[in-house]
Amino acid sequence: MSAVFNNATLTDLVREDTYFKTLANIGKFQPQLNFMEQYWAAWYTYMNNDVLATGLMFFLLHEFMYFFRCLPWFIIDQIPYFRKWKLQPTKIPSTKEQLYCLKAVLLSHFLVEAIPIWTFHPMCEKLGITVEVPFPSIKKMSLEIALFFVLEDMWHYWAHRLFHYGVFYKYIHKQHHRYAAPFGLSAEYAHPLETMSLGFGTVGMPILYVMYTGNLHLFTLCVWITLRLFQAVDSHSGYDFPWSLNKFLPFWAGAEHHDLHHHYFIGNYASSFRWWDYCLDTESGPEAKVAREERMKSKAEQKAKKTN
Secondary structure (H helix, E strand, O other): OOOOOOOHHHHHHHOOOOHHHHHHHHHHHOOOOOHHHHHHHHHHHHHOOHHHHHHHHHHHHHHHHHHHHHHHHHHHHOOHHHHHHEOOOOOOOOHHHHHHHHHHHHHHHHHHHHHHHHOHHHHHHHHOEEOOOOOOOHHHHHHHHHHHHHHHHHHHHHHHHHOOOHHHHHHOHHHHHHOOOOOHHHHHOOOHHHHHHHHHHHHHHHHHHHHHHOOEEHHHHHHHHHHHHHHHHHHOOOEOOOOOHHHOOOOEOHHHHHHHHHHHOOOOOOOOEOHHHHHOOOOOOHHHHHHHHHHHHHHHHHHHHHHO
């Protein structure tokens, strides 16, 4: 029995032998639900097994949204017109490179990420992550997702920075740096340990949040994961357009920020925002290096004046 309705009688009333018949019944008996809530409720009601419904939905959501977002960048790479916005215009990924990356990413999705995805719903039930309709307000979901972006960025900065030290880089993170000029598909090309540890920022932060608040909807988590996937793919795209988000939000990292990290193999460790790298002086690239040297020179001069 699904928990999507807090009413077993209603669940039995609307459930049919096909998904679309179930959807039609929900529209008939629950017209106050918006279309997304109706589709959501129909899915859980029709499946009649929340563990299976959540596992299958999360896996398909991840696969569809990831490759859906990668596809435009693959197409853009084939069109010379867009080279003017390519951050490393002389390094266009070959079809062979992209196919190799695709195989590795698919292998990771099925052998590394699939297991925790399929076992996620029992954890949701224990933590209080609900699937019930109606959904929370847009305001509530927006605030939660904004918080998740900030928390994930913090986790990503420190975990990513750790992966650039000694054995962590040599045996784990080096795989991700196979591509000095990243492309969209390479966003999730990584060692399994890196996938799990950095992935904790995406899934673990909402878990910590619900452990503290006791209140989180699974739909909010779906939207958050979708946006996080888009952010990860876009930051690896290798393109910086005049309409890119970082042109409107100066603190947004974007592809320009992360491309420097891949190009120089150091610095710019954060995922979504620039403030950690700025505040902790780990910005990457020649301009950041010059600014850093000027600050060091200025500090040395001030120290010398005080000494004299």
